Amino acid sequence: MNATNMLFLDILLVIALLSLAWATLTATDARRSVILFIAFGLVLTLAWARLLAPDVALAEAAIGAGLSGALLLAAVQHHPRRALSSERQNTGKLANEKQNDSNPADLKSSVAIRWTLTLFCIALAFVLIWALLQALSSETSDTLAQSVSANLANSGVSNPVTAVLLNFRAYDTLLELAVLLTAVLGIFALSEQRTGYLPAGPVFNGLVSWLVPALILMAGYLLWVGAHAPGGAFQAGATLAAAGVILRLAGKRNIGLPVSKSYLNIILVIGSGLFLLVGLTMLALGRPFLDYPPAMAGYLILLIETAAMISIAATLILAFLGGRPRNREDRSC
Amino acid sequence: MIDTLIWLVALPLASALATQLLPRYATAIVISTAIATSINAAALLYAVATHGVMLYQIGGWTAGLGIALRADGLSALLLMMAAIVLLASSIYASAYFNDNPLRRRFWPLWLLLWCSLNALLLSGDLFNLYVTLELLGLSAVALASLGGKTAALQAALRYLLVGLLGSMLFLAGVTLIYAGYGTLDLATLSRVVAAGPIAWSALALMTVGLLLKTALFPLHFWLPPAHGSAPAPVSAVLSALVVKATFYLVMRLWLDIFSEVVTPQAASIPGVLGAAAVLWGSWQALRAERLKLLAAYSTVAQLGYLFLFFPLLQALPAGAARDAAMGGLVILALTHGLAKSGLFLAIGIIQQRSGHDTIRDLDGTAQRLPATTFAIALSGIALIGLPPSGAFLGKWHLLAAAFSAGQWLWVVVIMIGTLLAAAYTFRVLGHAFGQQPYPRHPVTIAAEEWPALILSAFATIGLGLAGAPVWQLLKVSL
Amino acid sequence: MPELLLVCLAGLMLSLLLGLIRVLRGPEAGDRMMAAQLIGTTGVGMLLLLSLLLGQPALADVALILALLAAVAAAAFSGQQRETGND
Amino acid sequence: MLTAHWLYGLSGCLIMTFGLRAVLLNDSLLQRIIALNVMGTGVFMILITIAYRGPDAAPDPIPHALVLTGIVVAVSATALALTLIRRLTEEQDND
Numbered sequence: 001m002n003a004t005n006m007l008f009l010d011i012l013l014v015i016a017l018l019s020l021a022w023a024t025l026t027a028t029d030a031r032r033s034v035i036l037f038i039a040f041g042l043v044l045t046l047a048w049a050r051l052l053a054p055d056v057a058l059a060e061a062a063i064g065a066g067l068s069g070a071l072l073l074a075a076v077q078h079h080p081r082r083a084l085s086s087e088r089q090n091t092g093k094l095a096n097e098k099q100n101d102s103n104p105a106d107l108k109s110s111v112a113i114r115w116t117l118t119l120f121c122i123a124l125a126f127v128l129i130w131a132l133l134q135a136l137s138s139e140t141s142d143t144l145a146q147s148v149s150a151n152l153a154n155s156g157v158s159n160p161v162t163a164v165l166l167n168f169r170a171y172d173t174l175l176e177l178a179v180l181l182t183a184v185l186g187i188f189a190l191s192e193q194r195t196g197y198l199p200a201g202p203v204f205n206g207l208v209s210w211l212v213p214a215l216i217l218m219a220g221y222l223l224w225v226g227a228h229a230p231g232g233a234f235q236a237g238a239t240l241a242a243a244g245v246i247l248r249l250a251g252k253r254n255i256g257l258p259v260s261k262s263y264l265n266i267i268l269v270i271g272s273g274l275f276l277l278v279g280l281t282m283l284a285l286g287r288p289f290l291d292y293p294p295a296m297a298g299y300l301i302l303l304i305e306t307a308a309m310i311s312i313a314a315t316l317i318l319a320f321l322g323g324r325p326r327n328r329e330d331r332s333c
Numbered sequence: 334m335i336d337t338l339i340w341l342v343a344l345p346l347a348s349a350l351a352t353q354l355l356p357r358y359a360t361a362i363v364i365s366t367a368i369a370t371s372i373n374a375a376a377l378l379y380a381v382a383t384h385g386v387m388l389y390q391i392g393g394w395t396a397g398l399g400i401a402l403r404a405d406g407l408s409a410l411l412l413m414m415a416a417i418v419l420l421a422s423s424i425y426a427s428a429y430f431n432d433n434p435l436r437r438r439f440w441p442l443w444l445l446l447w448c449s450l451n452a453l454l455l456s457g458d459l460f461n462l463y464v465t466l467e468l469l470g471l472s473a474v475a476l477a478s479l480g481g482k483t484a485a486l487q488a489a490l491r492y493l494l495v496g497l498l499g500s501m502l503f504l505a506g507v508t509l510i511y512a513g514y515g516t517l518d519l520a521t522l523s524r525v526v527a528a529g530p531i532a533w534s535a536l537a538l539m540t541v542g543l544l545l546k547t548a549l550f551p552l553h554f555w556l557p558p559a560h561g562s563a564p565a566p567v568s569a570v571l572s573a574l575v576v577k578a579t580f581y582l583v584m585r586l587w588l589d590i591f592s593e594v595v596t597p598q599a600a601s602i603p604g605v606l607g608a609a610a611v612l613w614g615s616w617q618a619l620r621a622e623r624l625k626l627l628a629a630y631s632t633v634a635q636l637g638y639l640f641l642f643f644p645l646l647q648a649l650p651a652g653a654a655r656d657a658a659m660g661g662l663v664i665l666a667l668t669h670g671l672a673k674s675g676l677f678l679a680i681g682i683i684q685q686r687s688g689h690d691t692i693r694d695l696d697g698t699a700q701r702l703p704a705t706t707f708a709i710a711l712s713g714i715a716l717i718g719l720p721p722s723g724a725f726l727g728k729w730h731l732l733a734a735a736f737s738a739g740q741w742l743w744v745v746v747i748m749i750g751t752l753l754a755a756a757y758t759f760r761v762l763g764h765a766f767g768q769q770p771y772p773r774h775p776v777t778i779a780a781e782e783w784p785a786l787i788l789s790a791f792a793t794i795g796l797g798l799a800g801a802p803v804w805q806l807l808k809v810s811l
Numbered sequence: 812m813p814e815l816l817l818v819c820l821a822g823l824m825l826s827l828l829l830g831l832i833r834v835l836r837g838p839e840a841g842d843r844m845m846a847a848q849l850i851g852t853t854g855v856g857m858l859l860l861l862s863l864l865l866g867q868p869a870l871a872d873v874a875l876i877l878a879l880l881a882a883v884a885a886a887a888f889s890g891q892q893r894e895t896g897n898d
Numbered sequence: 899m900l901t902a903h904w905l906y907g908l909s910g911c912l913i914m915t916f917g918l919r920a921v922l923l924n925d926s927l928l929q930r931i932i933a934l935n936v937m938g939t940g941v942f943m944i945l946i947t948i949a950y951r952g953p954d955a956a957p958d959p960i961p962h963a964l965v966l967t968g969i970v971v972a973v974s975a976t977a978l979a980l981t982l983i984r985r986l987t988e989e990q991d992n993d
Contacts, residue, residue: 005817006953010902012824014909016831021913021936023835025920030928031840037932038884039834039847043827044939045877046854049861051906051950052957054869056942056965057858058876063973065851066880068935070887071973075928075980117922125915128505129908131534132944135512136903144515145958147398160959161966169963171391171400175452175464176967178346179471182445183974185353186475187981189438191988207886215879222872230869234970239876242883249886262354269350276347289339291393312970319977322984460964467971471978478982486986490927493982497934497975498921504968505914505941511961512948865953 009050016043034072041065054230055161058222062238067316070245074320156297157227165232166301170290174279177272177308184268184315191323199251208250215243223309227298233305237312244317255317257325264314264325271311275304337377338389338402341412341451344370349444356437360427363440367420370447374409374416378806381409385809388457396457397518403457406806407663411581412454414667417791418573418674419447421784425678426566428780429685435480439564442479446472446570453578459507459517462582463500470496470546473575477563488558495545495555499579502542509535523590532594539586546579549603549640550610553633557617560629565681568625572632573674577666580639588646588659589810600647607640608746615753619760624680624690627757628673631716634750635669641731641743648738660804661730667803668723668792672715675789679708682781695764704782706765711789713758718751723796813864820860826853844888851881906947914940931979938972 020043024036041064048057148160148168155163165173200208219240226232247255258264278300279290287293292300318325348366352359381387381404389402404412426443430436449468456462474496478489507517513531516522526532548556556576560568587595587603614634621627642662649655682705683698684690699706718724728747735743796803830853833846855874862870917937924930942965949961 005820007901009820009824010905012828014905016827017909018912019831019835021916021939024936025916025924025929025933027929030926032837032843033929033932035840035843035847035888036834037935039831039843039850040936040939042847042851042854042877042881043831045873046857046861047906047943048946049858049867049870049873051902051946052865052867052953053946053949053962053965054867054873055962056946056969057870057873059966059969061873061877062880063969064939065877066883068973068976069884071977071980072928072932073884073887075984114923118919121915121919121922124918125911127530127534127537128509128911128915131509131530132512132907132911134530135509136907136948138513142515142958144397144960147395148959149956151394151398160956161962164959164963165966167392168394168399169460169960172461172464172963172967174346175449175461175468176970178349178445178448179464179468179971180974181349181353182442182468182471182475183978185438185441185445186471186478186978189435189442189475189479190981190985204886204889207882211879211882218875218879222876225872230872232966234966235876239879242880246883246886265354269353272346273350276343276350280343280347283336283339288389288393289336289343289391291391316973316977319974319981322981460967464967464971467975471975474978474982478985483986483989486982486989490979490982490986493975493979494921494927494930494934497979498918498937501934501937501941504938505944508941508944508948512944 006050013043013047013050017047031073031076034069034076037072038065038069041069055159055232055235058230058235059238062235062242066242067238067245067320070242070249071320074322154294154297156292156294156299156301159226159228159230159232161230162226162232162301166304167292167297170275170279173308174272174275174290177275177311180312180315181268181272184318187319187322188324192325197249197251200249204250208246211246212243215239215246219243219309219313223302223305226305227302233308234312236305237309238316240309240313241316241320244313245320248317248320257314257317259325267314268311268318271308274307278304336389337373337380338387338404338455339391341370341373341377341455342402342448344373345444345448345451349441349448352437352440352444356440359437359440363423363444364427366444367416367423370451371416371420374412377404378409378413381406381809382802382806397516397521400461401457401518401520402455403520404455406809407581407584408454410663410667410803410806411577412451414577414670415447415450415454415574418570418670418788419450421788422566422569422674422678425569425681425781425784428778429564429566429681433480435564439476439479442472442475446476446575450574450578454581457519459510459519459522460504461517463504463507466500466503466546466579467497469575469578470500473567473571476567477559477571479564479567481562484558485562488555488562491555492559495552499542499545502545503539504542506535506537506539506542509538519585519590526591526594528594532591536586536591536594540583543579543583543586544603544606547576547583547636548633549606549636550613550633551606553610553614553636556633557626557629560632561623561625565677565684568628568681569674569677572629572677573670576632576636577670580636580666584662587643595647597644597647601644603640604644604743607637607643608743610634610637610640611746611750612637612753615750615757619753619757621757622691622693624683624692624695624761625677627692627761628676628680631676631754631757632669632673634754635665635673635716638728638731638747638750639666639669641746642734645731645734645738645740645743648740649734654734654737656804656807658730658734660807661727661734663807664723664796664800664803665727665731668715668727668796671788671792671796672712672722672724675708675785675787675792676712676716678781678785678788679705679712682778682785692761692764695761698765702782704786706762708782708785708789709765710758710762711786711793713762715789715792717754717758721797722793723800724792725797726800816860816864820857820864823853823857823860827857844885848881848885851877851884855881900950900952902950903947906943906950910940910943910947912940913937913943916940927983928980931976931983935972935976938968942968 020040222231223236453465618630715722830849858874920933945961
């Protein structure tokens with residue numbers, strides 16, 4: 001397709017993104033912000049696709065537009081009134097001892113501070129653009145991308161993004177799974193799951209009956225296809241989590257997660273645990289940490305990704321539940 | 334031997350998972366992990382001292398394509414301090430949370446925090462540093478909010494927002510670096526980076542992000558409530574280690590990787606902010622009504638001293654004077670880490686025993702808890718910078734550097750800061766000593782009092798009298 | 812053949828623009844959510860066309876995920892929470 | 899330099915600074931969380947723009963992998979923040 005047509009698409013996407021970002025950030029009402037943010041995520045998916053980043057587009061469609069949106073919507077709907085309450089009001093409620101420190105919430109009310117910060121942001125935008133244009137116009141060496149493709153054959157997969165994520169920079173991904181685990185443990189430490197949803201009506205049940213199997217099927221497909229085409233554990237995990245979220249929205253309580261605490265713990269830990277175990281096994285075999293033997297690499301990556309998908313999906317579902325599952329017997333379904 | 338580096342990250346992570354799976358054995362797992370990791374850190378320190386810089390290429394890929402872990406004298410010293418503080422705090426926490434139901438939530442997050450600290454100090458890759466920063470930030474927030482009521486949750490939420498904003502600014506800087514230089518590896522970057530808009534704006538973004546997390550004045554507003562309302566062992570680690578980890582990164586960027594890019598004018602900015610932090614933090618500590626807030630404001634001030642070194646190190650030419658000042662900076666940071674964690678642990682005991690930590694009502698603490706009061710006094714000595722504490726050496730070198738660089742302003746700041754520190758320390762001790770009979774057993778709760786005492790004693794006596802190896806180790810640099 | 816695809820793409824771009832106007836203007840939350848769904852559906856169409864035009868078969872997968880997950884967001888919007896905590 | 903670099907690079911910078919401004923100035927906690935997400939998206943857009951090498955060249959996979967990691971980290975942080983907000987409002991209702 002020729003450049004002019006692409007230019008029209010680019011301009012439309014950029015206008016849509018900028019106006020949606022601005023509207024999301026300046027909305028007076030939190031619920032409106034959330035809806036605009038979801039629309040922003042949808043358009044963003046198109047932009048990633050246009051910039052030839054299908055892996056990122058998949059993740060954005062699953063997480064950015066879908067799950068983050070559901071998380072945020074649940075947050076505004078849970079406390080429609082309080083979610084809007086400003087930090088200023090909250091700080092006023094702070095009944096602990098006198099705070100000696102200057103309170104930034106008070107500072108914010110000052111018009112002068114608002115303008116100073118706005119001018120600072122404008123200046124930052126100019127500096128950023130200046131530096132970025134310098135960087136993009138200078139002939140930066142492409143060595144890293146070249147060495148990725150040079151070593152792709154030894155990585156065990158043929159999708160370069162999966163190779164970077166699960167082989168060349170696998171250590172990042174291991175720590176990222178630890179971040180997910182930290183978040184869910186932090187959520188557990190904070191509270192129990194929020195109240196559930198009303199049992200679904202016939203229309204919703206119809207949606208559930210075809211959407212959930214489709215999501216599970218799609219998750220399996222993404223996991224498998226990730227080795228040689230866009231896809232992988234994260235996209236698959238988010239898709240699987242979406243199935244859980246739908247079930248939860250339809251009023252089901254345990255949405256397929258085990259009730260037993262120890263089984264639940266295993267599911268949460270298995271992603272990072274298996275990853276670490278593979279890494280340490282390599283150490284025991286006299287190889288560097290996470291250095292897979294090339295012949296085994298493909299299988300090991302698939303194994304790690306499967307475990308990671310399970311943990312990611314469970315983590316995201318529990319994040320949507322907003323706390324540790326209750327042990328009480330379920331009477332509603 | 335060289336596997337030490339990866340085990341410093343892998344072992345706490347593995348134990349975190351194990352404590353989540355086997356909560357019944359959590360304490361045993363944590364204590365044995367703490368001992369093993371401390372031995373590991375000591376082994377690393379020894380290896381760096383004898384063999385020089387340590388490098389570990391994860392996955393066997395060359396750094397750049399893959400991620401490398403690196404340890405030089407600076408990171409090994411900080412890893413060792415982290416290990417000592419965390420070992421002592423783990424023992425303390427096992428008694429502090431004794432049969433509290435929070436315990437099973439606490440241990441996995443605690444070990445994840447340790448894992449992220451070690452990973453940050455060892456990381457040789459800019460994006461990996463971003464991931465470790467996020468891991469550190471989230472685990473710290475989760476721990477700070479543990480079991481807390483409104484005030485603690487409020488503080489934790491602000492801490493989280495500030496932390497996320499800081500990491501995002503850091504990531505923006507990393508993005509510019511990748512756009513401009515096509516690499517994320519720190520060693521490669523330090524070879525190719527050149528003064529220019531890309532390096533300046535990337536450094537500025539990363540620095541602002543890190544200073545937010547390090548709580549340098551005036552970006553410190555979140556620290557006193559967060560450190561003041563967390564459980565005691567968490568406060569100790571937040572004040573002693575978590576802010577130090579991001580400070581370490583600022584050091585690494587300004588004094589090592591971007592040292593060719595930084596101009597004297599730029600280096601005076603952290604200096605001026607540091608001076609303001611020293612004065613403001615000390616003043617607020619003097620006015621604080623609660624011990625924990627006093628300790629938290631004192632952290633703001635002590636971080637200020639560390640930033641005073643930046644303009645001086647920039648002004649001094651490479652050579653003996655600069656090396657001496659560098660050692661002073663590191664020993665000041667180490668002393669503060671040990672002393673402040675000791676102080677927070679001691680405050681935790683007082684809080685648990687008397688149900689409050691209001692300074693005015695401390696009368697008789699010296700009689701009821703003599704060992705704890707002694708720990709507070711020892712850490713006070715280190716915070717003021719009296720001899721023989723490590724902070725005395727640090728401030729000595731700070732003053733020497735200020736004289737030889739001819740930057741007299743800092744001398745005044747150091748003087749005033751020291752006087753204020755003496756004032757707030759003696760204010761606490763003045764209240765703690767009262768006219769009451771002493772008990773027969775000075776140590777009443779061994780598992781909690783010993784860790785506090787040892788940390789403070791180490792800061793005051795250990796580092797002061799045996800600080801010379803620090804200068805030797807710092808000669809091993811990337 | 813590419814000409815036909817381009818005409819379709821232009822039509823979808825117009826639809827995206829209209830959806831954008833409605834999502835920005837509201838006025839009710841429901842209007843915005845419906846418009847967001849329009850953007851999502853339009854996006855699915857555009858992704859399929861781009862998949863052909865750019866020669867990127869993977870974009871068809873993206874379209875599929877977008878179609879499935881946009882439904883999740885809509886369900887989250889309409890799902891009603893229990894008032895009390897006794898579930 | 900390609901037209902797409904100009905367009906998307908500029909938008910990335912602008913979206914990031916829009917987000918930053920809202921993080922600093924917005925009063926609502928929830929909207930600050932959203933603003934952080936928008937800000938992150940701006941940074942991700944810069945990364946994806948850097949990776950783009952024109953319509954016929956394969957893009958650099960490393961920024962794509964970094965963005966994927968970044969998205970997962972962002973959703974974890976968002977989830978934790980939302981739970982904290984919910985817990986805080988519950989706690990305030992009890993007071």
